[in-house]
Amino acid sequence: MKGVVAGIIMVLCAVAGFQPSFKSARAVPAIYVLGDSTLDVGNNNYLLGKSVPNALRPFYGVDFPGGPMPTGRYSNGYNIADYIAKNLGFKRSPPAYLSLEAHHRQLVRSALHGGVSYASAGAGILDSTNAGNNIPLSKQVKYFHLSKLAMEAKEGSQVVSDHLARSFFILGIGSNDLYQFVLEQQAKNKSATQSDAAALYDSLMSNYSATITDLYTMGARKIGIINAGATGCIPRVRAHTATGACDNGLNELVVGFNGALSSFLAGGLAPKLPGLAYSLADNFAHRLDIIAHPQAAGFVDTASACCGSGKLGAEGDCLPTSRICENRDGYIYWDWIHATQRAAELAAQAFFRGPAQFTTPISFKQLAEKSYPLPSI
Numbered sequence: 098m099k100g101v102v103a104g105i106i107m108v109l110c111a112v113a114g115f116q117p118s119f120k121s122a123r124a125v126p127a128i129y130v131l132g133d134s135t136l137d138v139g140n141n142n143y144l145l146g147k148s149v150p151n152a153l154r155p156f157y158g159v160d161f162p163g164g165p166m167p168t169g170r171y172s173n174g175y176n177i178a179d180y181i182a183k184n185l186g187f188k189r190s191p192p193a194y195l196s197l198e199a200h201h202r203q204l205v206r207s208a209l210h211g212g213v214s215y216a217s218a219g220a221g222i223l224d225s226t227n228a229g230n231n232i233p234l235s236k237q238v239k240y241f242h243l244s245k246l247a248m249e250a251k252e253g254s255q256v257v258s259d260h261l262a263r264s265f266f267i268l269g270i271g272s273n274d275l276y277q278f279v280l281e282q283q284a285k286n287k288s289a290t291q292s293d294a295a296a297l298y299d300s301l302m303s304n305y306s307a308t309i310t311d312l313y314t315m316g317a318r319k320i321g322i323i324n325a326g327a328t329g330c331i332p333r334v335r336a337h338t339a340t341g342a343c344d345n346g347l348n349e350l351v352v353g354f355n356g357a358l359s360s361f362l363a364g365g366l367a368p369k370l371p372g373l374a375y376s377l378a379d380n381f382a383h384r385l386d387i388i389a390h391p392q393a394a395g396f397v398d399t400a401s402a403c404c405g406s407g408k409l410g411a412e413g414d415c416l417p418t419s420r421i422c423e424n425r426d427g428y429i430y431w432d433w434i435h436a437t438q439r440a441a442e443l444a445a446q447a448f449f450r451g452p453a454q455f456t457t458p459i460s461f462k463q464l465a466e467k468s469y470p471l472p473s474i
Contacts, residue, residue, distance in 0.1 A: 109380055116413075123186035125265040125319070126464040127212035129244075130190060131308075133267035134179030134218030134435060135326070136178040139169030139205065140232055141218045143195035149230045155417040160438060169193065171218060173403065174429050174438035176212065181267060181321070185465055190214055193241050195232075197221040198333045201325075205251050208244045209260065216238050221274040222304045233269055234304065238311050244314060245315055252272050261316030265465055268308070269323030269380070271358070272300055275350055276328055294350060298357040305358065306366055313370045320375045321448070321461045322362070324355040325422040327384040332402040332411030333433040341400055348381075355381055359457070376464040379455045387429060394443055397427040405433050 129425070130136050134150065141155045151169070152158075158167035159175035168175045175183075178190040191212035199205040207213055217232035224233045232240070245370070248257045278297055282289045289297075309320065328334065329348035335341050359377060367373055388399045402410035403422040413419065415432035422428055426439040449461045 100402050104421050107380055109259065111211065115322075115349050119403075124462075125185055125263060126209065126260055127264040128182055128185060128187065128191050128267065129212050129241060129264060130178050130214040130216050131241070132178075132216040132267065132323070133220045133273055133304045134171045134216075135167060135272075135323075135436055135441075136175060136190075136214065136216035136267065136269050137171065137218045138176070138178060138195070138216070139193035140195045140216060142169045142213065142227055143198075144217075144231070146230060150293060152218070156415060156419065157432075158419070171432065171435040172438050172441065175441060176438070177269075177318045177323070177436070177441040177445050178216065178267060179397075179438075180423070180442045181449065183459065184449040185265060185443055187211065187233050189270060194244070197251045201247065204244065208323070209435050210253065212264065213241070213244055216269075219273060221277065222270055222301050222308075223274050226274045226277050228331055238308055241312070242315060250393055258316050262318040264314060264317075264319065265461075266317045266456065267323070268312075269279040271305075271325040272328050272351070273352055275325060275347075276404075279347055280392070281352065288346075289350070294353055298354055302354065302357055302361050306361065309373075310370065313373055318372055318374060318375070319464050319467060321462070321464055322358075323379065323380050323448070325350065325351045325382045327388070329383065331394075332405070332409045332430050334399060336408045336411035336420050336433075351381055355379070358429050363458070374459075374464055374467045376448070376461050378444075378458050378461065380444060383444050383447050383455050384429075384440075389439065391429070395424060395426065395439070396429055398427050399424075402430050402433045403428040403437060404431060405462060409433075411419065 123188045135373050141151050143150055151448060152171045153167050153169050159165040161168060182190045193206055194213050194215045197207055202368060219227040219231035220233055221227060222234050224235055292319035327348055328351055329344035334344045334347060338344055363377060367375060371376040387394045391399050400409055403425050404415035404419050405411055406413035406419055425437055428437050429440045431437040451460055
């Protein structure tokens with residue numbers, strides 16, 4: 098019964114969720130989101146299994162508009178997908194695919210008139226990352242393909258081709274792969290060598306390349322990519338360091354991944370896909386910037402979880418029994434891993450409007466405004 102009620106609530110919220118903002122016109126016809134928990138708006142609510150990560154409980158959503166209402170977002174309110182969507186002229190992120198899957202008309206309507214989110218908490222670039230407890234990136238792409246087929250059945254391939262070419266795709270994933278790699282090395286009581294890291298990067302880039310190529314083949318022409326964040330600075334990691342500082346080793350692994358991602362996009366992939374436009378957002382650099390200059394962003398705590406327990410609020414997940422901070426806009430981290438909605442809002446603003454050092458080669462705003470060649474079909 099709980100699952101049925103949750104499903105009804107999520108569908109109703111989802112369908113209402115992508116109405117255009119009255120303050121600005123939509124910059125693109127639709128948004129399609131693929132990624133992990135930083136972007137998930139409720140797909141994991143529909144996955145079965147005790148080990149499936151899920152945020153459909155208090156105090157998640159304590160500040161959600163019209164709430165408090167947990168929606169499946171790993172946030173006290175909105176997440177970064179919501180704020181990117183708002184910057185593009187939408188009310189919030191498009192709804193979770195699994196909230197629409199059993200409702201064909203609603204799926205088609207959403208896909209054509211607002212978009213769909215396929216993002217899943219715990220997901221990785223590799224299928225083996227947290228296997229069985231999320232929607233891996235490869236399956237998210239398959240779900241998008243099913244959405245495309247449903248759109249084509251209603252409107253025809255030429256209309257859908259034009260629609261997708263003008264739409265905005267958000268892709269943010271990779272942190273879970275890196276974190277699992279570190280945990281596996283620790284379980285073996287060994288430190289990763291440069292050769293180990295290089296092999297990991299090669300595997301990740303191969304899958305990343307296949308994902309973007311598949312999306313391009315299906316019609317995507319504007320892709321906003323968010324690199325891996327400063328995983329070494331999340332409260333869950335800090336709590337295991339003697340001083341509560343960031344784990345430099347883990348951050349160095351992330352820097353290596355982000356460098357490989359930047360290089361393969363600019364030098365290897367984009368030139369092979371005519372008409373593809375992309376913007377790579379530096380989530381890692383932005384997070385370190387607000388950690389280094391918290392007062393400029395209005396933060397009073399850069400290390401602790403607002404909702405949690407124990408050292409730095411990071412020795413337990415955010416639960417209905419957890420302590421919760423009062424000044425939630427003053428914290429960078431909501432739980433032991435994820436950002437508060439205020440931190441997510443600032444990141445989205447930076448990726449959309451600048452400063453320029455946080456996106457390359459263009460900003461999300463410039464990407465949305467970019468003209469496109471009509472794909473051949």
